[in-house]
Amino acid sequence: MTNLPNETTNPTDEAPRDRQDRRHPGDRHDDVRAGRPAGARRVVVCGVGAVTAQGSGAATLWEGVRAGRTAIGPVRGLPMDGYLTDIGGEVTERRLPAYDYLAAFGGVDREPAFDFALTAAEEAVAAAGLTTVPADRWGVAFGTCNGGLRSAEKILRRARAGTSPPGDSRHYLLVPPHAIAEALSGAFGLKGPVLSVNTACASGAHAIGHAVEVIQAGRADAMLVGGSDAFTETAFAGFTSLESLSTRPAAPYSRDRDGLSLGEGGGALVLVEESVARAAGVPILAEVLGYGLSADGYHATAPHPAGEGAARAIRAALGSAGLAPEDVGYINGHGTGTPKNDSAESAAVRGALGAAAEKVALSSTKSMVGHLLGAAGAVESIVTVLALREQTAPPTANFTDVDPRCGLDAVPGTARPLTMTAALSNNFAFAGANACVAFGLPGSRFEAPPAPLDDRVVVTGFGAITAAGSTTAELWDAWNTGRVLGADEDGLRLARADFDPGRRMTPRERRRLDRLGQLAVASCRDALEDAGLTAHERVGVVLGTGLGPMRSIEDFLLPVLAGEPSHANPAVFPNTVFNAAAGQVAMATGARGPASTATAGNAAGASALTIAHDLLRSGRADAVLCPAADDLSPGVLAAYRGLGLALGPYTLAEGAVTLLLERASTARARGARVLAEFAGHGTTSDAAGVGAWDGHGDGVDRAMRIALADAGVAPRELTAIWANAAGFAAADVPAARAIDRLAAEASCPVLAPKRTLGEPVGAGAQLAAVLAVTGWRHGGTAGPVLINSSSLGGTHISLVLRPGSEI
Known part of the structure; x- marks a missing residue:
């Protein structure tokens, strides 16, 4: 949906139909193909940014998570009567982004999912400091579960109450998920590929995977990636209807876990082709070694009980990264705190890693910030990158006792120093959409298997x-x-x-x-x-x-x-x-x-x-x-x-x-x-x-x-x-x-x-x-x-x- 473009056009105008030779200066027909990979293109992380219940900034997120601080408490920004719980990982420290996304269409009511995305992206882009990549070689891949759904809820509530201001319908432009990705493109002037991904709770991880493909295929040199979601009445009512919410902060992998805690916020990462990053002299925090995706094909909400689909995603990530199971030192788990998800994930990790699973550290960031839905994959990837950088496995907070149906090392309560060169981040979603992203320390030369033969x-x-x-x-x-x-x-x-x-x-x-x-x-x-x-x-x-x-x-x-x-x-x-x-x-x-x-x-x-x-x-x-x-x-x-x-x-x-x-x-x-x-x-x-x-x-x-x-x-x-x-x-x-x-x-x-x-x-x-x-x-x-x-x-x-x- 759109306003008129910047150039005034007459709806009755017909475009010129003459075929004069007005070629773009870059138009040439030769053997150089824009999308064909040239050698092994490695992808590195050069900047991160986050907004979560821990506060504003990736450093604040990491400090809170490393300390095991639970930032899940009473929700103030939504009416909470009638839900199974009144707690969540709410963003209370609201910093408005510099970019005015409302100006393009004359809007007045802000959408928190946009604010979270833009604020996190501003931090990530500033941290990367990448100024050498042309606008048309820098794209966006962004994930969300609910997009601007909070705006739709507010529009409908105002309409029901008869309090809709003039032009309120313009805010429907904020509802579609892709509007966030396009706002990020506009905020930073990024004119390369723009992808909007919506795979529910795995959206942020999928965005990373798709961005890796874009860079490795030579279609861009840098990608701004991430995910964002804000609290909505729909989400709280929905998870209440499924009886999935806990009345206390979520306790993933614990024997007495009884449900999840919802969270909100946004995370952003700047991914860059390695040679471009090194030539620009920008910081390199980690390497994206590979990723894996799969479909459960099992149930609309419940994971396969043996974790078969999730295990395929983990194995695919290991294979594309060139990792053996024993190379993985840490896994940032999906870890929602629901009985079925945690046990299925544990089974998936065992199925993918075999005997090495018993030695790997597996913890859940959701125990401290809540389940950020479409933003979870981005925020948890940031935690995984910083865990590698700091050589520390963050803990699972609120952990009480081992559940034999899980049984893996959940790093209970306290962070742990851990020597590691590779780590995984798991995200699994409604409708059986599974994702796993593999990260490595810069300079750790894991050799991926040879690329497949060039195939049409x-x-x-x-x-x-x-x-x-x-x-x-x-x-x-x-x-x-x-x-x-x-x-x-x-x-x-x-x-x-x-x-x-x-x-x-x-x-x-x-x-x-x-x-x-x-x-x-x-x-x-x-x-x-x-x-x-x-x-x-x-x-x-x-x-x-x-x-x-x-x-x-x-x-x-x-x-x-x-x-x-x-x-x-x-x-x-x-x-x-x-x-x-x-x-x-x-x-x-x-x-x-x-x-x-x-x-x-x-x-x-x-x-x-x-x-x-x-x-x-x-x-x-x-x-x-x-x-x-x-x-x-x-x-x-x-x-x-x-x-x-x-x-x-x-x-x-x-x-x-x-x-x-x-x-x-x-x-x-x-x-x-x-x-x-x-x-x-x-x-x-x-x-x-x-x-x-x-x-x-x-x-x-x-x-x-x-x-x-x-x-x-x-x-x-x-x-x-x-x-x-x-x-x-x-x-x-x-x-x-x-x-x-x-x-x-x-x-x-x-x-x-x-x-x-x-x-x-x-x-x-x-x-x-x-x-x-x-x-x-x-x-x-x-x-x-x-x-x-x-x-x-x-x-x-x-x-x-x-x-x-x-x-």
Whole structure:
């Protein structure tokens, strides 16, 4: 969602269509590919920053944690009547960031999740002191569970009380998770890749892993990474409904533990390619040796009791880092304090480390600051980095007695001097999303295994459920015949997806899925069937969603706001996390490889495809399901109306489109039909602030040129450009100008499927890919195509596809 860009545009303007040669100075076609790794690119941590219940600053966090000080107490900033507990790890020392993120859209009410993220990032960037990296080589990867949900709660409460001030709806711009990442991009002028990650309680760790891939693939030299979450009524009511909260500060791994303590705050790290950091002379705190991701594919909230999924993530981290189990001296555990999570994690550590598990120190930072949800992975990684630096294992506070179901060394009560060269940080989340990050002391040369042979990424299957119908054939027919989808509904034009979930799932499956999950699961099953593939542990899931589970959030939250926490529905709460649909896909299909969820607004599907592409190129999976799904809930439509964003020719659409990506070598080995090659991609940011675009289209221009260079394709070789244009002039006109500057051949058509089929929010890239490939099958000009996607907050992603016949 966006304001007008900085350059004034006329909604009736048409972009110039002449094809003069106005190439960007950096546009050249040679053998240098922007995204191909050149040798072993090591990633180091050069700065950290934190805001937690311990206070402001990473040093304050470390001092409190090292001392075993529990900063969990009575919560003052929320109404706490009706919850199982009234305590949490609340941030009481509020320092406002220097960057005014409200100015971009004229907001007045601050969002604490933004304040935590920006304050932590300011500290990390200042500590790193990195001034030599150009803006377009420095990106953002940021995780959150709830995003700006506190703002939505306040908007709704004011509306119910009849006290909404004029323009209150503008604050809906703070609600989407990706708005935090885009605010960070704007605050520091970072114009490289911007990723927004939402895997619930593992979001911060996933952000680190994805940033490592970006740097190692040569797509950026530095990344600002981390996570942030603030207390919300939704979270307290939800965990109360699950009976997961403790009335005393959490006591992870203890025999008498009885639940978790929620916390809030933010953590940020500056990751830099090692040679860049050393040339700049900046401090190096630690090295990110590797990471591992996996899906449990087991349950919406409970971990696999034997920790099987978590163990796979830990083993993957060890393997990518080149670590043997006995190399690990310390693990900062997930350690929530709930009976099931702690025992499952202990089983996972034993399963991954074997006999070495009995000698490793395993402690929980959550015992002292609470469970920071999407910020946990970032804050706990900072603690892990400082534990390595200080050669000290921080303690588990509040520990009373050993539970034989856990039984590992929890470092009870008091910090311990510990000689170590490598440490792990574990984070496991709702929907079975698991992450483990491995850190090492600078200069400790653990040698990672050789990189996999350079392998191409191909598309082998599709699934599509749209307003045109429940098959890709129906989608193609609507596009090919020029059928305009959608109908007017109360001031908006909407294209709704009408499908029968009973054709693709059992009644029992349908009962636990919300509409978003049903769309994602159905389209993924169709894609697997189309590809002739049975999912397994080497098949991952990376979902893109622009709106997320807003229907479930509304279904859960509105009764709470109307009554009290006792109205909270525990059956609905698990579906309120953005990665719930990805977890349901894993459970329904058996895809238990790397799992993640990208939330880059209208570019979410494209972002998911780029993440999956790089996971495959680095050999972390053999295949990845990439669904993009969105559901138009009543609250979403109310927000669009309040913001005035869906007016005139703009049609909002819903549905799900899935691409199945595979490594070319594994696809060939199983005799798969190759539909297309995913040859390259580029991601950029305008860095213009929340809901703002660059009016000249420079970010779109750069994304296209990076993608073409990555694919080794010259603009003149393109046979089509699939534009992001959807009828919103403030975004469409700058993008059209950028396409014109690209100087493709005059005969290269610029296609805008969203103009007739509707804006499918996060699924635009998948939609265009299905149409492009289907067009080749129906006799269209076969050759490289460029697919553009943009968020309405200035994140731009371009993808290059080639016909499968060309590889």
